[in-house]
Amino acid sequence: MDGSVPVSGYSPAFLSITAFCMAILTILEYPDPRLNRVARPVTEFGERLRQFAQDMGETMYSAAGVGLAATQVDVHERLVVMDLSENKDELRVFVNPQIVWASTELVTCEEGCLSVPGIYDVVKRPARVRLRAQDVAGTAFELDCADKLAVCVQHEIDHLDGTVFVQHLSLLKQARIRAKLRKRHARR
Numbered sequence: 001m002d003g004s005v006p007v008s009g010y011s012p013a014f015l016s017i018t019a020f021c022m023a024i025l026t027i028l029e030y031p032d033p034r035l036n037r038v039a040r041p042v043t044e045f046g047e048r049l050r051q052f053a054q055d056m057g058e059t060m061y062s063a064a065g066v067g068l069a070a071t072q073v074d075v076h077e078r079l080v081v082m083d084l085s086e087n088k089d090e091l092r093v094f095v096n097p098q099i100v101w102a103s104t105e106l107v108t109c110e111e112g113c114l115s116v117p118g119i120y121d122v123v124k125r126p127a128r129v130r131l132r133a134q135d136v137a138g139t140a141f142e143l144d145c146a147d148k149l150a151v152c153v154q155h156e157i158d159h160l161d162g163t164v165f166v167q168h169l170s171l172l173k174q175a176r177i178r179a180k181l182r183k184r185h186a187r188r
């Protein structure tokens with residue numbers, strides 16, 4: 001150490017502790033059968049859950065995604081994270097999320113997924129939903145969701161139920177996507 005003060009204002013010791021505490025988790029890729037497992041409800045709200053939610057956030061940000069479900073990192077518990085903000089500074093954590101109301105009005109939106117890299121396609125879903133969930137401390141709340149948030153919430157809850165968005169597409173499209181991903185894997 002040369003004794004200089006880091007630009008960020010944090011001591012090097014603090015930085016190393018922060019780096020040590022973060023973990024980037026491995027994201028499963030379609031058609032991995034583990035993506036089709038149904039996640040179980042979260043029943044314990046404590047330090048482990050808080051740390052896991054933080055790791056989920058870090059993993060999502062490092063992969064430049066807007067949402068991530070625990071299922072995608074091979075943890076089969078009902079927790080999702082998302083951040084639809086422009087500056088990526090509004091991490092939302094939904095524990096045991098469920099849709100308690102959905103509009104009859106549908107919306108068609110192009111979706112992508114960190115578990116299906118490079119593939120985008122349109123899915124039709126309810127335009128607005130009401131979400132019931134708990135935060136990492138276990139406090140229950142409800143949230144009315146529209147636009148991108150409504151789509152993202154439904155996409156992530158699908159993951160917890162073992163459904164990847166491409167499974168909403170025609171069987172022909174699904175076969176084409178699997179072939180494309182296989183070809184890409186072979187080239188790696």
Ligand code: ZN
Pocket residue numbers: 112113114115155159165
């Ligand atoms: Zn996804």
